[in-house]
Amino acid sequence: MATSEEISRTIARHTYGTWRRQELWKEPLLIEDAEGVYFFDSAGKRYLDFSSQMMCSNLGHKNPVIIEAIQKQAEKLAYIGPGMISQATLEAVEALRSILPKSLEKFFFSTSGTEANEAALKIVRQCKSPKYKILSRYRSYHGATPGSITFTGDPRRILAETARCTIDGVRFAPDAYCYRCPFGLTYSKCDIQCARYVDYMIKEEGNVAAIIVEPVVGTNGRIVPPPEYFPLLRSICDENEVLLIADEVMSGWFRTGTALAMEHWKVEPDILTTAKGCSGAYTPVGVTVTTKEIADFFETETLDHGHTYAYHPLTLSAIPAAVSEYKRIMASGLPQKVSQHLKNRLYNLGDRHPSIGDIRGMGHFYALELVKNRATKEPFNVKGDRFSRKSLMTSQISAQALKKGLHVLAWYDTLIIAPPLIITEAEVDEAIEIIDQSLEISDKEAVLTDAPVSKSAEFSKRTKPS
Numbered sequence: 001m002a003t004s005e006e007i008s009r010t011i012a013r014h015t016y017g018t019w020r021r022q023e024l025w026k027e028p029l030l031i032e033d034a035e036g037v038y039f040f041d042s043a044g045k046r047y048l049d050f051s052s053q054m055m056c057s058n059l060g061h062k063n064p065v066i067i068e069a070i071q072k073q074a075e076k077l078a079y080i081g082p083g084m085i086s087q088a089t090l091e092a093v094e095a096l097r098s099i100l101p102k103s104l105e106k107f108f109f110s111t112s113g114t115e116a117n118e119a120a121l122k123i124v125r126q127c128k129s130p131k132y133k134i135l136s137r138y139r140s141y142h143g144a145t146p147g148s149i150t151f152t153g154d155p156r157r158i159l160a161e162t163a164r165c166t167i168d169g170v171r172f173a174p175d176a177y178c179y180r181c182p183f184g185l186t187y188s189k190c191d192i193q194c195a196r197y198v199d200y201m202i203k204e205e206g207n208v209a210a211i212i213v214e215p216v217v218g219t220n221g222r223i224v225p226p227p228e229y230f231p232l233l234r235s236i237c238d239e240n241e242v243l244l245i246a247d248e249v250m251s252g253w254f255r256t257g258t259a260l261a262m263e264h265w266k267v268e269p270d271i272l273t274t275a276k277g278c279s280g281a282y283t284p285v286g287v288t289v290t291t292k293e294i295a296d297f298f299e300t301e302t303l304d305h306g307h308t309y310a311y312h313p314l315t316l317s318a319i320p321a322a323v324s325e326y327k328r329i330m331a332s333g334l335p336q337k338v339s340q341h342l343k344n345r346l347y348n349l350g351d352r353h354p355s356i357g358d359i360r361g362m363g364h365f366y367a368l369e370l371v372k373n374r375a376t377k378e379p380f381n382v383k384g385d386r387f388s389r390k391s392l393m394t395s396q397i398s399a400q401a402l403k404k405g406l407h408v409l410a411w412y413d414t415l416i417i418a419p420p421l422i423i424t425e426a427e428v429d430e431a432i433e434i435i436d437q438s439l440e441i442s443d444k445e446a447v448l449t450d451a452p453v454s455k456s457a458e459f460s461k462r463t464k465p466s
């Protein structure tokens with residue numbers, strides 16, 4: 001019988017580790033089991049999942065309702081090609097339509113977030129032709145495949161560009177990142193330049209077909225835009241006949257307190273893409289959904305897109321079960337209560353740790369941005385460090401937390417706080433205690449100043465519809 005170390009080494013030898021030099025994929029952690037907000041390694045050690053794995057296990061692990069739905073579908077009809085249909089498609093569409101804006105009515109189902117965005121890209125470029133340019137923002141991630149990685153702003157695009165794995169026709173707009181405003185302005189005296197500049201870009205660029213945005217930026221910072229941003233962006237898109245694509249792969253599924261993050265600003269996109277929490281991560285699902293206006297274009301034009309596993313019945317079977325579980329859990333009031341507690345506990349951490357520069361986010365979706373110096377906002381690490389050989393401060397903290405039994409993902413400048421919606425106050429306290437201890441690593445290297453921590457999460461409160 002192989003030991004867990006042997007299993008781990010064999011797997012590492014014969015599989016590629018994602019997004020890393022393979023020398024850093026030698027003894028991955030072997031996980032045996034998971035339940036609720038916890039998962040367990042092969043030695044039986046318990047970890048609290050404070051990032052919902054990849055910000056996708058929003059309903060926690062081992063949800064019986066979803067497991068039963070998948071089991072039933074596997075017994076009934078595991079697969080049928082996309083040229084035919086199954087009842088699973090109808091049930092997925094009906095479940096999604098019960099919570100998505102009514103204006104979004106025609107679906108394409110795939111098996112990942114990046115595929116959902118590739119489908120959106122093809123739809124846009126076909127129906128807006130000859131316009132073809134796509135605008136995106138620097139603080140963004142949209143997926144690993146050539147189209148999606150090209151309109152990704154984060155360091156992963158740079159590597160794909162070097163490898164010539166990108167497409168043409170993508171331009172980057174400024175971020176709605178108030179903690180480090182790209183215009184050096186301060187809300188509310190900024191006149192929302194980050195949105196207004198998009199209008200300037202569209203007019204100066206020409207040939208702009210669409211803009212893709214993460215309504216609350218995920219991996220790249222849990223950035224919540226000012227309240228005026230999305231209404232303004234929607235009107236700029238309308239005036240210039242540019243489509244608005246909302247990538248809610250991560251920000252959707254009640255992460256921010258509402259089914260979609262866009263609901264906070266009462267703005268509806270022309271195309272919505274989602275994945276991750278859509279099935280609670282129980283099956284691999286990607287969803288691209290458009291308005292009727294876009295759908296009508298394809299009545300007489302070929303939709304030049306498809307996959308063997310498009311509309312896969314087994315993957316779709318998790319969607320109605322997940323939607324009903326989201327409704328039940330949100331109706332219980334637990335996530336609303338716990339998110340307030342989570343914010344208070346994070347603010348409390350910020351008051352005590354000089355290496356926390358900004359705390360921002362909403363719902364169950366927060367960032368702790370770490371800085372060397374709060375007064376100057378000097379960061380420990382920058383974008384270029386992500387794939388260098390430098391040791392990232394955030395990764396050191398995340399590794400220390402893992403040793404202590406907490407899974408909290410790190411990006412190059414932030415810790416990613418995104419627990420499942422079923423987490424309790426006591427479990428939040430358990431996680432905060434470990435982060436509190438682990439932050440000693442960054443505190444030791446932080447300059448002590450009088451500057452208070454920035455609490456951008458207060459800012460997000462103003463974005464709630466009145």
Ligand SMILES: Cc1ncc(COP(=O)(O)O)c(C=O)c1O
Pocket residue numbers: 111112113114115117141142143144214218219247248249250251275276
């Ligand atoms: C906003 C956003 N879009 C797209 C993707 C890509 O999704 P996937 O990894 O399922 O391809 C991600 C993944 O993290 C994401 O956060």
